[in-house]
Amino acid sequence: MPRSGAEARRRLQQAALELYQERGFDQTTAAEIAARAGVNERTFFRHFPDKREVLFDGEADLRAALMQSVAEAPDGLEPFEVLLRAFRKSAKNLQNNRPFSEPRWKIIAKTPALRERELAKHASLTDAVAEALRQRGVGDGPAGLAARTGWAAYQHAVQAWIDDPAQSLDAHLSQAFDDLRALAAPTLPRRAGPEH
Template sequence: MRYPGWVPRSGAEARRRLQQAALELYQERGFDQTTTAEIAARAGVNERTFFRHFPDKREVLFDGEADLRAALMEAVADAPDGLKPLETLLSAFRKAGRILEENRPFSEPRLAIIAVTPALRERDLAKAASLTEAVAQALRQRGVADRLAGLAAQTGWAAFHHAAQDWIDDPSQSLDAHLLRAFDDLRTLSATASHDRPDRS
């Protein structure tokens, strides 16, 4: 709902209001049917203020990418020595996952909107590729071989994304619990693959 006469007191407050307004409108009307002018009006600011904070209406839903990237790279760097690449990523994703859990009121509808909007799915894939490369680079800095770092980052990100979707679908368990299960499933798949591998001797 709009609050006539309400003016955000700070840039951070205006940004939060714009995000909340966009989320409400995307849920009510759909992403494609919502304009930046409508988002600004719902938030009680003008359209110029919207563009001071976001380059377009898609980026409202991807505002936390920089924080997630920083948290992941820091968590990979700080993981205990001696962990294998996937175990390093599990440790990192468990820490970074707290960002999503703390922001569930935004995270849940955000994922639902992206899932039904082709333009947002395309942007989500591009962002995921960027984050995956950042994680791979953090693994390389820990001494993981280039090829293995890339494969681990892509596999780990897929497990994280899978766990996040499960968490949205089944909120009775924490994101951390879903993440642990996803990585357990990865280990099961890996063990199965090694047992089924043909003898190359």
């Protein structure tokens, strides 16, 4: 039996991840997760409201960390630079927890109910980041657009990191934001060729 609440929570998360990989999300029950973790079902529900939330634990902490990182970014940075700094900080936690992060993403990708939950969580996080940008003085429309676009670049970087773990998540994140800036940069007019 786990002795602490934190230990029980960690074991429940690990058990859920294993069972979802072995059987699939839809075929796994909260009771089975609890049994694998060595706790009773009541303990499971003390930690998580349902079996989906096992994979989304830490959202409130992530929201607070992103908002704090945006708020603490040095003055004078463009919104994308502020977001890149904030996402880099959260990316460290994701990278340090790769044994959980990678299979989690794969389970979510192949489970419609989890993808739907993830989209709702991402919308909430994007709104929080947009609000943090507004508090820095970024206008309402640009703050929302920057937050949504920045979050998309972050998601793109995480998927690239899962597909290509040879590079760090930070390197993939830098590349995604470089690509984003390149897409937004004005293109130079094509030089006309010599006339004949």
